[in-house]
Every structure is written in structure tokens, then in C-alpha cells.
Amino acid sequence: MATWRRDGRVTALQRLGCAGLAGALSLSLTAPLELLTVLAQVGSGHCRRGLRGAGRSLCRAEGLRALWKGNLTACLRLFPYSALQLAASRRLVILFTDELGHISHWRAIMAGSLAGMVATIVTYPTDVIKTRLIVQNRLEPSYEGILHAFYKIYHQEGFFALYRGVSPAILGAVPFSAGSFFVYINLDKIWREPIVHFTPLQNFINGCVAAGVAQTLSFPFETVKRKMQAQSPWLPHYGAVDVHFTGMADCFRQTVKNKGVLGLWSGLTPSLLKIVPYFGVMFTTFEFCKRVCLYRNGYIESPLNYKLTPGVDQSLQPQELRELKLLRRENFEPRKSALEN
DSSP states (O other): OEEOOOOTTSOHHHHHHHHHHHHHHHHHHHHHHHHHHHHHHHTOGGGGGHHHHHHHHHHHHHOGGGGGTTHHHHHHHHHHHHHHHHHHHHHHHHHHOOTTSEEOHHHHHHHHHHHHHHHHHHHHHHHHHHHHHHHSOSSSOSOSSHHHHHHHHHHHHOGGGGGTTHHHHHHHHHHHHHHHHHHHHTHHHHHTSOGGGOOHHHHHHHHHHHHHHHHHHHHHHHHHHHHHHHOOTTSGGGGGOSSOOSSHHHHHHHHHHHHOGGGGGTTHHHHHHHHHHHHHHHHHHHHHHHHHHHHHHTSBSOTTSOOBOTTOOTTSOHHHHHHHHHHHHHHHSOOOOTTTO
């Protein structure tokens, strides 16, 4: 059993800001690897010469900026996705927690998976748009931007085209959440110290290990999702997808038939090269941003360490701490005499 505790010293808005900033920084730094992953999953001709060859070929054809195609969409998607995931996870964890405040590891996994599914379903159209922006030619674009892509997909292919591939995305959330959580709950045993005392380097390594295991387990679903998102009769060369299919099961079958079982893991190498530092940077940045918020709220002496502010009750909420400080200030301020008034 595990006891779920939410750090009440940081407000919901601050937590969302930390998650958004950490995610945007991680996405922007690893965007070229994300692009190569998607092209490899779809089956684009750029990836026939390996990672370096694909990058050089794409830069020659569309310019250096092509390596960041779809990154703005991915960054804009972060804030609603993070907000929904945090809100849903909080509600579900409370729902699965017993009267003593304990929750089993598997119930925690279920809560995290369901929260990820909710956030994925609501924000899924932006993921489809990101994939379409990646697979198109930047110099001869089918879509001129995010809103134009949304409008064009909706009017040419219908509303359900914005949710093409959502089934493998939802199913893939289960092994991803299970794998990452299983690694995470055993990290304190590996390091032989409580999680709250981990250094930034340990947080970085923890994020990398958990992400690598989780991504490998869920990658077949990710591959099928990308193929389904990219396939469109309205795009040149049918979206550059290497197999044509009628649904999720047919995509699995066609991919295995044409490329073998390992074809479901096509693009895993750039994905791991991307997602491992992505989660490492994101987790480390999130923890640092959280310490900055704790410092601004008055709980720690410096954002560069974990040293607590002397005399401050760490169980108080931020608003309660501010009210207590204001009350103390009013009580200890020297009052003006009647002559001064």
C-alpha cells in the first residue's frame, strides 16, 4: 500500500505553470527527434538512410526549420492536457483512496492511466494536427497552420478524422503508465533513500529509466496511431504512409505482414533518444520550478536547496501562511502614538 499525499504548499495554478514550462522546454529541445520518430513510424522515404541521413535529407529538401515542424502545436497542447490530467488524476486518486488515506500501487496505476486517457481524448485533435504538419512538405504545405489544418481536416474528412487513431492511443496509455509507474515506485529501493531527498541528477536518471521502459512497452500502439493519423486521401502520396488499412486491427495486421513484428517498433531508436532526455529534462525542470514556487511562497530558504524556512509550519496552505505572516506583521508593528496622529 502507498499513501497518496499532494503537496499543498504549491497552488494548482503554480503546479500547472511548472508542468507547462517544463513540458514546453523539453518538447522544444527534443523536437527534431520527435519529428524523425513520426516519419519513421509513418514510413516516410526520408528515413530509409538512417537517422542522420533522414535529418540531412529533410534539411536539404525543406530547410533547417523543418526539424521543428509541429512543435508549436505540441507546446500549445501541453497546457490543456496537463490541466486535464492533473485534475482527473487528483479526483481519481481520491476516489480510489481508502478511509485511512492509503492507495494500492495498482489502483494508483489505474488512476494515472484513466487520467491520461481523459486528457488524451479531449486534446486528441491537436495531436492529429501535429502529425499532419510533420508529414507535409513545409515548402509546399497542404496546411498553412494549426487553425487552417483543423478547418481543412474537418471540412474535407469530417469530424471523426480528428480522432483517427484514438483507439491505439488509449490502449497504449495502459502499458505506458504501468511501465513508468512500476519503475518509479521501485526507485527508492534502488537509491536506498526517500524520493523526497533525490538530487536533480537522480531525478533526471529516474525520468530517463521510467520513460525508456514505458515507451518500449507501448510503442506498437504509438506506431499504429501515427499511421492512422497521417493516412489521408487528401494529402500527397496518401500522407506518405507505407501501408494502407481500414482500421486499427487491419493496420496492425498489414504492418506485421509487410515488415514483420519488429515493424511495430520502427522508429523506436529516435523515440528513445527523444523521450529519455525529454522526461529527464521535464522532470528536473518541473522539480526546480516547484522549488522556485516554494521559495516564493515562503516555505524554503532558497530554490537551489531543500532547506526549510525556520519557524514556518510546512503543513499550512499558501493562503494560510500569507494570512499568518500578515497577522504577525500587524501584531508586531509599533503603533503610532496619539500625538503623532
